[in-house]
Amino acid sequence: MSDQDHPERDDRVLAGEYALGLLPAEEAAAFEARLREEPDLRALYAAWAEDLAGMTDGIAPVTPPDSVLAGIESRLFKPARPPRYRGLWLAGLAGAAAAVAAVVLVAMLLPGVLDPGPAAPEDPPLVADVAAEDRSLVVRAAYDGTDHTLFVEREAGAAPPGRALELWLIAGDGAPVSLGVLPEQRQAKLPVGPQMREDLAGGVLAISEEPPGGSPTGAPTGEVLATGQITNT
Amino acid sequence: MDAQDDIEDLIARVAIADRAAFRLLYARTSAKLFGVVLRVLDDRAEAEDALQDIYVKIWANADRYRVNGLSPMTWLITIARNHAVDCRRRRPAREAGDPEEAAAVPDGAPGPEFEAMRGADRARLAACFGELEPGHAEAVRRVYLEGETYADLAARFDVPLNTMRTWLRRSLLRLRECLSR
Numbered sequence: 001m002s003d004q005d006h007p008e009r010d011d012r013v014l015a016g017e018y019a020l021g022l023l024p025a026e027e028a029a030a031f032e033a034r035l036r037e038e039p040d041l042r043a044l045y046a047a048w049a050e051d052l053a054g055m056t057d058g059i060a061p062v063t064p065p066d067s068v069l070a071g072i073e074s075r076l077f078k079p080a081r082p083p084r085y086r087g088l089w090l091a092g093l094a095g096a097a098a099a100v101a102a103v104v105l106v107a108m109l110l111p112g113v114l115d116p117g118p119a120a121p122e123d124p125p126l127v128a129d130v131a132a133e134d135r136s137l138v139v140r141a142a143y144d145g146t147d148h149t150l151f152v153e154r155e156a157g158a159a160p161p162g163r164a165l166e167l168w169l170i171a172g173d174g175a176p177v178s179l180g181v182l183p184e185q186r187q188a189k190l191p192v193g194p195q196m197r198e199d200l201a202g203g204v205l206a207i208s209e210e211p212p213g214g215s216p217t218g219a220p221t222g223e224v225l226a227t228g229q230i231t232n233t
Numbered sequence: 234m235d236a237q238d239d240i241e242d243l244i245a246r247v248a249i250a251d252r253a254a255f256r257l258l259y260a261r262t263s264a265k266l267f268g269v270v271l272r273v274l275d276d277r278a279e280a281e282d283a284l285q286d287i288y289v290k291i292w293a294n295a296d297r298y299r300v301n302g303l304s305p306m307t308w309l310i311t312i313a314r315n316h317a318v319d320c321r322r323r324r325p326a327r328e329a330g331d332p333e334e335a336a337a338v339p340d341g342a343p344g345p346e347f348e349a350m351r352g353a354d355r356a357r358l359a360a361c362f363g364e365l366e367p368g369h370a371e372a373v374r375r376v377y378l379e380g381e382t383y384a385d386l387a388a389r390f391d392v393p394l395n396t397m398r399t400w401l402r403r404s405l406l407r408l409r410e411c412l413s414r
Binding site: 010012013016017019020021022035042043045046047048049050051052053054055056057059060061062063064065067068069071072075076077181213214215216217218 | 288306
């Protein structure tokens with residue numbers, strides 16, 4: 001069907017609008033219902049999807065930081081019993097107030113609903129004291145080899161107003177690689193990707209101040225506020 | 234086995250929950266998809282979060298890859314682009330399509346594998362965009378890569394919403410006719 005005066009009645013146009021995400025939700029749902037029933041419409045949609053995807057050909061690939069894959073894998077393949085809960089039990093919190101125990105119990109039953117927050121690893125193989133020279137910013141870091149995360153605890157200092165603190169790993173003469181932006185909470189666990197794990201031993205951690213959300217370029221852009229050598233325990 | 238078969242095979246293995254295949258698929262495709270997501274979102278932290286969501290979707294939907302008959306890279310790019318556009322459209326109304334911001338993201342050369350895969354298609358696409366009325370190719374590009382809506386375009390072209398819709402639909406029809414020749 002072709003109708004120059006009423007292009008909205010042409011399935012070729014409708015398929016294009018759907019592929020571009022221009023249809024309101026109701027019309028998009030109606031189109032999807034038709035897609036399931038009509039092979040010709042599926043072919044029209046596929047033709048648009050292929051052609052439009054061609055617009056990304058000129059976009060340069062950018063290697064994402066290791067933390068992305070680590071984050072995906074921890075979301076998809078997380079262990080049945082996350083280590084942080086075990087850590088809480090072994091830390092002796094079971095003997096604390098009944099209310100706390102109840103929260104932990106609920107948290108175990110409903111992972112992700114109530115998160116008691118990260119706990120320090122019990123026996124970290126690698127640690128670092130990332131500090132400013134005047135100790136105005138001190139972040140303690142400990143690597144947890146069981147779930148490949150870096151536990152960080154901010155003991156002193158904070159991000160300058162309107163800025164974020166980003167943690168970097170520097171291995172040898174290599175360029176700094178982001179381990180992630182430190183959250184406002186004092187404690188956090190940052191995933192460490194497979195490629196970065198090997199670089200931790202003997203590496204240096206550094207904290208720079210960056211725009212909210214972290215460096216837009218993938219390299220430190222702000223002032224380096226603190227550094228610390230990673231050491232074996 | 235060429236790159237396309239390879240990725241198709243990996244998606245098929247991901248569909249049966251093969252973690253090693255998932256890691257390989259990520260290794261082969263994440264730089265391309267991250268480039269696309271960065272282009273749409275222009276915010277590194279947001280793009281990293283979005284990329285995580287995208288690969289979680291890929292894992293969850295790999296068994297339905299065949300349904301729409303897309304090539305494997307198109308399927309992956311479409312998931313990435315659509316998710317990134319959703320993220321961008323959910324943002325609080327700021328920087329609605331600032332042209333300088335868009336220009337600030339460099340469009341570098343594509344990877345050789347994509348160049349080889351689509352060289353002819355790419356030329357055809359450029360030629361057909363060239364046949365559209367001035368501004369309309371840019372409008373389609375902004376919708377696809379920046380998630381602009383009819384309302385955004387109407388504001389940009391300073392025309393009523395219905396006029397914009399009619400214009401763009403005509404351009405889509407011309408584009409489809411040209412691309413199908």
